[in-house]
Amino acid sequence: MRLEALNYLACPSCGGELGLRLEAARQEKEHVMAGILVCAGCHAEFSVRDGVPILMSAGVENVKIETAARFAEEWTRWSDLRGYYEQEFFDWIAPVTGDDFQGQTVFEGGCGKGRHTAIVAGHGAKAVVSLDLGESAFVAFAHTRDLPNAHVVIGDLLHPPVKPIFDMAFSVGVLHHLPDPAAGFRSLASRVRNGGRVLFWVYGYEGNEWIPRFINPIRTAVTSKLPAGLLRVLCLVPSVFLWAVIKLFYRPGADGKGPKHLPYGDYFAAMHSYPFDEVHANVFDQLVTPVAYYLKEEEVRPWLASGFKDKLLRSQRGYSWTGSANVDRH
Ligand SMILES: [Zn+2]
Incomplete structure (x- = not known):
């Protein structure tokens, strides 16, 4: 964890500012590898372990932790980052392109081994703050620790430990693994500033019946x-x-x-x-995975019904849904 990450992180319980307790911190070059973060609002304490802040509020549902743990097995086993991931990522999120991330602050809901984190960071994002629930966050940290604009945290997408200030937020291949995908999307969008863009890709029911x-x-x-x-x-x-x-x-x-x-x-x-x-x-x-929803258009379209403009929902290759919209809170 770089200290700069504190500009973007917030207490998952009360949204308060987090500060590092310096005397307990262990640093390796630019990264805080171990330490305690303290909330200025509710005084809750969170640990930093192996370079990754663990920002969980109490009471995360077991099924989510179980799902994350199941995927962690995959991310640690198939852990390298491959060239074709980039093509795949931009296929999923089109018409958003690499240029759209240039200079932007970006929140990623569910990063797995960090394959998309690295792509977005490499396309010149000002900062990308990437969240995952489980051990895979340590794999993501290992993959991205040399990228000065990439920040990986452990947390729950339904209580995202980040400020509501991001220019963009995305979640690719994750929301359909949550017990309530619609709530996951609302939570993702809640961290985007007014006028910023949110985008997602989920499994479709259509084509996968x-x-x-x-x-x-x-x-x-x-x-x-x-x-x-x-x-x-x-x-x-x-x-x-x-x-x-x-x-x-x-x-x-x-x-x-x-x-x-x-x-x-x-x-x-x-x-x-x-x-x-x-x-x-x-x-x-x-x-x-214990949880995987295959979502119908009529289930996904209402996610964008209110509070957004410039909405786009399209079928990606006939078996999945890509959505994006600008947040409009007026
Ligand atoms: Zn707090």
Whole structure:
């Protein structure tokens, strides 16, 4: 944690300013690696561990911590950052581009291993403050500690420990894993200044109807309860099958699009050049989590109903939803 992060952080309980108790702090170059943060409002104390401030208010629901812990297994196992993540990220958030982050203060709700944190920081954000609930935040910190504008914290998106001052906030691939995705979106948007932009990408129900029907029962009853190491091995079998199908039938055309007559044409075509372990990670990702909602347009559209302008909701490749809007509190 850099001291500069305190410009953006706030007490998750009362929103008060946080200060570092200097005499207890241990620093390594520009980072506070261990220490105590004290709230000027309610005097609550929060620790900094291994470079990451832990800003949790009491009473975070167990299911969220469990979900985060399940993904942490993935982020620590498949922990490197890869070149194609950038293309994928900008596909998900289009029409927002890298230039839109230039000079902006950005809040990220749910950062996993920090793959998008690093991209946004690399595109010249003034600061990106990235939140995750679990151990994966330490992986994200390791990936981004040399980026002077990246700040990683542990906290709950429903009680975000940041000030409501950000130019932009985004959440990619996270809200559908919360017990209440709509509340997660409201909370994300609440940290954006008036006139700032909020954006998200979530799983769609449309185009994925078979997953809630056939996969969710297996996921909730069996796979989300298996030890992660065992599940990773079991996932090899469907992953090899899927990888072979993608290699054989989903070669993208000259326009980069996939075969129109096959399911997930554009999605799988985009994965055609991925190495096997990325396909494996995607299969594992689908089966590991206790909570995954596949959201219908009629569920997502109301998120933007009031308090926003310049709203955009679009289907991303026919299987997911990308939304963005400017916050309008007048
Ligand atoms: Zn406080």
